[in-house]
Amino acid sequence: MLNKKFWYVLLVLTLFAFLLAACNSESGEDPGAEEDPGTEEQEENNEQEEEEEETEQEGPVEGGSIVGAMDTAPAGVFNPIFYSEAYEANILDFTHEALVSQNNSLEFIPSLAHDWEINEDQTEITLFLEEGVKWHDGEDFTADDVVFTYKSIASPGYTEAGGIRTEYVTPLKGYEAFNAGETEEFEGVTAVDDYTVKFTFAEPNVNPLYYVGFPIIPEHVFADVAIADMPTHEATLNPGKVIGTGPFAFTDMVEREQYVLTRNEDYWKGKPYLEQITWKVVDQSVITSLLETGEIDFVADPNGVPAADYEMVAGYENVEMIEQTDFGYQLMGFKLNYRTKEDVESGAINPDNWEENPDVADQKVRQAIAYAIDRPGLVEGLLYGRGSVINAPIAQQFWAYTEDVPQYEHSTEEAEALLDEAGYVDTNDDGFRENPDGEEWVLELAYPTGNKIRERSAPVIQENLEAVGIKVNLQQPKEMSAYINDIMTKDTNNGVDLYLLGWSLGSGDPDPSGLWNIEAAYNISRWNNPESDELIFKALEAPDAFDQEFRKKTYQEWQELFATDLPAVLLYAQNKIYAFNKRLNGIEPLPYSMINDPHLWWVDDAQ
Template identity: 80%
Template sequence: MLNKKLWYLLIVLSLFAFLLAACNEEGGSDPGDEEEPAETEDPAEEEEPAEEEEPAEETSDEPVEGGELIGAMDTAPAGVFNPIFYSEAYEANILDFTHESLVGQNDNLEFIPELAHDWELNEDQTELTLYLEEGVTWHDGEEFTAEDVVFTYESIASPGYVEAGGIRTAFVTPLEGYAEFNAGETDTFAGVTAEDEYTVTFHFAEPNVNPLYYASYSIIPQHVFEGVAIGDMPTHAATLEPGEVIGTGPFAFTDMVEREQYVLTRHDDYWQGKPYLERITWQINDQSVISSLLENGEIDFVADPSGVPAADYEMVSGYDNVEIIEQTDFGYQLMGFKMNYRTTEDVESGTINPNNWVENPNVADQQVRQAIAYAIDRPGLVEGLLYGRGSVINAPIAQQFWAYTEDVPQYEHNQDTANQMLDDAGYVDADGDGWRDMPNGDEWVLDLAFPTGNQIRERSAPVIEENLEEVGINVNLMQPKEMTAYTEDIMTSDDEQEIDLYLIGWSLGSGDPDPSGLWSIEAAYNMSRWNNPESDELISQALQAPEAFDQEYRTEVYGEWQNLFATDLPAVLLYAQNKIYAFNERLNGVDPLPYAFANNPHLWWVSDAQ
């Protein structure tokens, strides 16, 4: 086994070599280092008159119409461009430009008007009435109305939505009549009603502490999907195909070369005013070459979800034509423990039923999970792979939220503690092969899965493998898969698959610190299949009125929940990587939110537009 310091040195050297190779692949050498050789003059030839120089392109200090941008992603979207069915951040990069919500958020995470220009709450916060903008059109010219809002929420609440792959039920479960409608006991969903064409009311079953959060989900067009069975929506053309995907946003999804580029074209009749840019194209590039493409001007920006690699920060910040924005990530990277598996039957039927789950004996012992946390050198990951541009975190709530706390178990890197805890739990080398065995003497091998695309995460996997092997844990580093196939494996893994540990990153919702979408027992994104009733009880308490109207009360409850999470440990939180956004100086109007780069893209403009 390699010495740890040597390992990190090798990583840095290999990264440097990788970047040099990438530059050579793109054209032989760094284009900034060479000029075209001058042609040799023939003295016998008559000198031709010099050609007139092309006039320099004019640039503007004021917004001008026209031009286009190219953005880079290191991983292709899975291909589901429907807000109620998409599942990953690469698809969100398209939807952020094409679809909109009734309300948005500002820099302080306060809710602000979007498709709804005003709203009012009744006294006990069981009814939220929103007044919609008039004259808003979908990309196909149809008018946006309250019926589209009702249809969107009815679809998410519908029987068969989860079975079809839907994972957004958190937005409808608090609404009146959800259980009855979802069970098929009634044909009418009472939770969201249209008062007239431009007024919609959300009805909550109980007083709600953050009603605007539930009204903040992106809206889909009724006229496009009406009559389509919920089970058929994920494969409908309006979910998958450019030109068929319809939103109200400033840009329409008009063309793609799958897994290569995705084209967004200006929506001329956009309700907030015609966007300045004509077109934005997302281009899929290997992460190793993105920085050089920025320097060359072949791409204009790199943003969510990966941004500029931390290793490239100093280099990119030195580019004369590039501006950089660095901010704390609104999320985290983790190594999850696959604590339970769904049965094959439940996977095939799309059912998430904790009563049927099969426990994974390899990581069932809480003390073992804690020992593994002590064994992983998380500060080393931050320093060695992130170059210090990130932080170790221990609680699964975004650091920007008032609810986040570090008053939880810390699991500072300590191999002696890890070894002692494993010994105490009975995980010792019983057969003398150098690896720990299970207490009953069976071989103990942990299968660690990870995806391709994010190079920092890819490089984290062998470091974690080495850390665990240093305390005698035999780790099988599985063959990495492309993100789409990988997430499907983790989400649908059953008791016949061999996955014990998995790497994933979460970009968290900005509307509320409520962690139920990722960590409640029946949440689809609860990839660990963590089955802890005390966790669900605390999550429920933090939303229970009237006590939860007091933010101090919610802070206290979420503190208890974070402590429970860090103790029971369904996952080791590895780090929060700083988001490093970079864009060409020709792009103007960039004003990132704490959780996203794309903010008011209809106001983006380029200074060299023709």
């Protein structure tokens, strides 16, 4: 009995001592006892394990998905040789690749071609292709695919089918004969063997790497498809059928709502970290709120984060931002000429058949309109100062850009004087000017939906022009794909005098022929100025064009001609403001795009 009581008392005292020590410890008071060496060792082990876990999470993690936002739905043509706008490019930038790419200094670097040789007089460039590259459907990529791509662009019927990339093939040897259907062989591009391809130019070429830098399409998919049927073929339109060599394949879509890209497991540069990238079409007004909540992970081209939201987004703790000068510009173009109904139906672009638009034919009228538009006001009021007024249609990042051209600083007095001089005066005191024949003069201004800043600029421009007596009718805005179709492919006397549009310029060379050459499909103004074409081609003609100073001087002359004859008023270059969630890593933007090596993008919370 005594022993039992003894052990009971001893147990109580032991528990009491334990509780006392625990209370002292929780209150922050040192009980005076030396810490157990075993406990110290255990804590060190725990800290080491935590450090190891953190170290493991510092590098790229495989898996996970991200969501990007664009404010306008792609028109739906996912074929590099036929697409026409930046929203389609948002898909193609992940799915298709070219033989060469560019770095941050705009130097050409290897891509599907790992090396190349250029002959002494620069009439030939031979490229050596990467071996082991697979198309998304598992077929081998070879030189035959390169030849097929360029032959397709050079084919008879390409422009009639809506193709607009002929600038890449017109300098190649034998183009005219091949395009006319006089021969089935195209001398300009040939396969030396399965992994060697040679381009031959009709004349020495100052920048051959630019012309070999077009995205490649698969011969085995389109070989039996007539060029006229390519734009409507399933491999041009449908997810799962669009085949490229890029790091992601276009696998699914809910048209006009979302577009899904899935990891290419066999990508030749290495399997991408991300499993999936989804583009969602989101109204521009809610993009920033979705960034804050994490419902979207990035906003890139073509419009990025609205300038009005910059400060707000910069304050989001979960978002990083990138701001850089746009590689392009927004413009208000003049419809100087219209194609005939017959040419529109056949797809022909024949300046000899064009019909002049009398409402904007007078150069003085166009210059007056340039003076009337308050472009600095657009930059300050709509862009919140995050942009610049430009006067020449070459990207500011290029060595060829110049500001030594007519400036058209905002002046209602200059505008009114030029209009008076051109004979456009108010003859009935209604506040609006009539044309020189005394007839009512109303300019029709068309613009697309999607880009909210551009939408808001339309009524501002209307107000500016009406302030100098020009009556402007704002047409009902159309969704971008329908709008482009109207002003570019159905422009026969369609009642459009002025149009708003933005161009993202190519980064390979300052050559403006793709947009402003008389017969260029993208010459939406139908500007027909032979002196312009003469200067454009002079800047590319050897041997003088091998001297960059000569090219620079020639392009300066051309920019002065453009700013004087004025086929369009360049409104502004908006700063590109990209934004992405901090969970997304590996973002290294180029001067012209945020999308760069997306196979190296990764999220740190991948499961």
